[in-house]
Amino acid sequence: MSLVSAVIEGVLLGGYYAMIACGLSFMFGVMRIINLAHGSLAVVAAFALWYIADRLEYDPFLSLIVVLPAMGAIGWLLQRGILERSARSGELVPILSTFGLAIVIENALFEFFGADIRSLAPYVGSLSYDSFDIGGGAFIGELAVLTFAAAILLLGGLQLFLTYTPLGRQIRATAEDPDTVELVGVNSRFVNAVAASIALVTVALAGLFLGLRANFDPYAGSLQLIFAFEAAVIGGTGSLWGTLLGGIVLGVAQTFGAHVHPQGFLLTGHAVFLLVLVGRVYGPGQFFRTYLKSKLG
């Protein structure tokens, strides 16, 4: 039974990973930019929510009304001020500049908030430790279920937005060919700034759930970035449903690893990620393609 509950737990954890990977995958899919400040930006949102909860005693869910638009605005500034400029100098420059930005953010947070470990859990009543009895002596956390549901709503909503709205179409077309999209009357700079804002709104949500389910400190961003990266790569970068699947695979691998051995949590997650990565590069699919090429010339 505990194995079953480990799998269920892993699936639900996957919802959280899908949520932090969402913005990363979206930004890569649309703007071809790998944002290494992704994790640190989620921590910024978590600190903002914590600050409002601690000083003004507002419920973190309620303060999303302020924090989500604020993070969206940061996304706009990030695109216009840093990403757009650095992308002009080549594909690798945005990686370097967002890496630098991550360091700046971490140290600025440290300067302002100190090294203390924070959590949003104390501000939401008993949500972070309440659970549902699913029978057979197994329980699943309410927060984990909420996170998973939020992830599905977020990814599904984003997918619907991209498929059916004019702005969503413009975002997809800009991702495919930013020069040609201008020729049909789309302002690609505006579209990219909107996309960056959307990505950062999802990052803010990820920051909320990071703060609710665990602790964070100014340097917590890099581990979140790694999880986001692994989920996005396992699921296939740029695909939203793939990202959900990738998050679930990562979550199940980690909880299964922890089930086998107390040290197995991170190790198994990384191992699965590496297996998928190696499989992508040297795996049967790639092997088959090279074989076909050699046969067909």
Next chain:
Amino acid sequence: MSLLSISGLDVRHGLLQAVREVSLLVNQGETVALIGANGAGKTTLLRAIAGSHRATRGQIHLDGLDITRMPTYQRVARGIALVPEGRRLFAAMTVEENLQIARASGRPGEWTVDRVMETFPMLKARRKARCGTLSGGEQQATAIGRALMTNPRLLLLDEVSLGLSPLAVDLVYKSVESLIATGATILLVEQDLKRALKVANRVMCMLEGRIVVEGDAKTLTREQITDAYFGHQKRAQTGMAP
């Protein structure tokens, strides 16, 4: 007044000067064909009019308004549409989506997805198909339809027959002719001289970035054009519009 007027236009690709001191006028309702060898600067000239390339010198006016420094998407809103060389469709999106996206500028007019389907009946069955799966002719029809969806006043067609079967070229040109019949203003680049002379009122021949011969499609002889094409009369007058 001319719909499009260009004076002393220079366009560069880095060190290469692709368009040199080009001046031309296109009047409302006119069809002008631009011919010339590969590398003569035809595509660059069209892209400069559309806004994809910036002019280093000279002016471009659309209906009296200086658009030389205007961003591409704003020119679309003013009524310039380019059907780019190689079609450049959004391959992962459907035919319908490719057409709908061209409504982004919000320019009012009569073109709708349904009207494009009527103009290019071959697209009717492929409406929900991804553009990557279309045949060359269907892709070209979609690309022209996409440009029309912006309700342009000036349509720029860059080698619409390139890479198509003769049958598909016939179909594409039939629809171009029906567009011309509705009074559209078109500036087109075409390698096939016979077709160009058939649809156009006026012909301009480019050589090494300059317009070397220009004249009425009916009075200009094939010899004059081929001489200009191959550079046999480099000193020919750089003609202005009549």
